[in-house]
Amino acid sequence: MIFNKFVETIDKHNMISDGDKIIVALSGGPDSVCLIHLLNRLKESRNLEIYAAHLNHQIRGIEAQMDAMYVSELCNKLNIPVFIKSVDVPAYCEKNGLSLEEGARKVRYEMLYEIKRRTGSNKIAVGHNMNDQAETVIMRIMRGTGLQGLRGIEYVREDGIIRPILDIERKDIEEYCTKNELDPKIDKTNLESIYTRNRIRLELIPYMKEHFNGNVIESIVRL
Numbered sequence: 434m435i436f437n438k439f440v441e442t443i444d445k446h447n448m449i450s451d452g453d454k455i456i457v458a459l460s461g462g463p464d465s466v467c468l469i470h471l472l473n474r475l476k477e478s479r480n481l482e483i484y485a486a487h488l489n490h491q492i493r494g495i496e497a498q499m500d501a502m503y504v505s506e507l508c509n510k511l512n513i514p515v516f517i518k519s520v521d522v523p524a525y526c527e528k529n530g531l532s533l534e535e536g537a538r539k540v541r542y543e544m545l546y547e548i549k550r551r552t553g554s555n556k557i558a559v560g561h562n563m564n565d566q567a568e569t570v571i572m573r574i575m576r577g578t579g580l581q582g583l584r585g586i587e588y589v590r591e592d593g594i595i596r597p598i599l600d601i602e603r604k605d606i607e608e609y610c611t612k613n614e615l616d617p618k619i620d621k622t623n624l625e626s627i628y629t630r631n632r633i634r635l636e637l638i639p640y641m642k643e644h645f646n647g648n649v650i651e652s653i654v655r656l
Contacts, residue, residue, distance in 0.1 A: 435609050439471045439597055446588040448595040451480045454554035455595075458545055459485040459508070459515070461500040464560030466507065466617040467606045468598050472558060473511050486548050488541050489519040492533070500618045507615070516548050549593065561586055561596045564603040567653040568633045583656065602650065 443449050457469045472483055487504040489497045501517050508515035526536030545557050566585050573582040589595050598606065610617050641649045 435467075435601060435605055436471060436474060438601055440475070442588070442600045443475075443597050446595075448589055448597055449475075449479060449481070449556065453479070453556050454482040454552060455484070455556040455558050456545055456549050456552065456554050457483060457485050457513075458541065458557065458559045459487050459504050460560075461487065461504045461507075461618040462560075463603070463606050463610050463617040463619075464562055464565075464598065466615050467601075467609050468558060468560040469507075469511065469513065470609075470613060470615060471597070473513065482554070483513050484548065484552055484554065485513050485515040486545055487515065487517045488544050489517065490522040490537050490540070491519060492522060492537075496618075503616075503618055516544075518544050520544075546592075554593075556593050556595050558595050558597055560598055562598050562601050562603050562606055563654055564634070564638075564650055566599060567638065567650045568630055570653050570656065571633050571637065572629060585654070 449455070455472065457465065457472060459465045459469055469483070469485060472481065475481065476483055485504065485508045487501055489501050491497065493500075501519075505515055505517065520540050522537050522540055523533065525531075525540060526533055529536065531539065548554070549557055570583060570585045573585075586596060586599060587594075588599055609615075638649065646652055
């Protein structure tokens with residue numbers, strides 16, 4: 434069961450202590466929606482305070498506005514306070530000479546740290562999953578890496594970032610969202626082979642699964 438695996442990961446890596454105040458980076462996609470739903474189920478037993486943070490990057494027009502509305506409605510149902518910020522990320526990237534990927538990430542984390550400070554929170558939970566882990570390791574191998582890079586994404590960082598669903602596969606996350614009628618939003622740019630990570634996700638890993646190892650995700654994560 435996905436909830437048990439989620440709790441097991443949290444306890445194994447000492448991610449959460451009773452009384453923690455946690456900001457959840459909530460995009461509205463399956464990963465972050467699953468994450469906040471799981472944390473909400475854990476809230477009472479661990480005496481947690483949970484907040485959500487959503488950034489509208491102003492990249493996808495009306496779709497992005499609808500994502501923000503969905504996030505607001507979801508948090509209202511879960512009785513979780515939500516912070517929503519809108520930033521013209523393309524303009525920010527042009528001004529600062531950053532790629533869209535780099536700029537969006539920088540603005541997003543700046544927002545998360547600001548909300549963490551203002552709420553007096555001590556953790557920021559982000560929704561990276563097992564597939565993200567495998568994609569990251571492949572990307573680092575292709576760019577050139579040492580043992581540190583092969584460690585992949587960290588479960589817990591010194592700055593308070595935690596990744597409670599890093600041991601859960603994307604397909605299981607999607608099934609959880611369907612089962613719990615969460616209806617997450619899909620960012621269509623994730624379905625386009627325009628970024629290195631997307632090409633690894635959409636083209637390279639499916640090829641590896643078909644021609645070499647059907648369990649390649651688990652194999653890479655074990656590595």
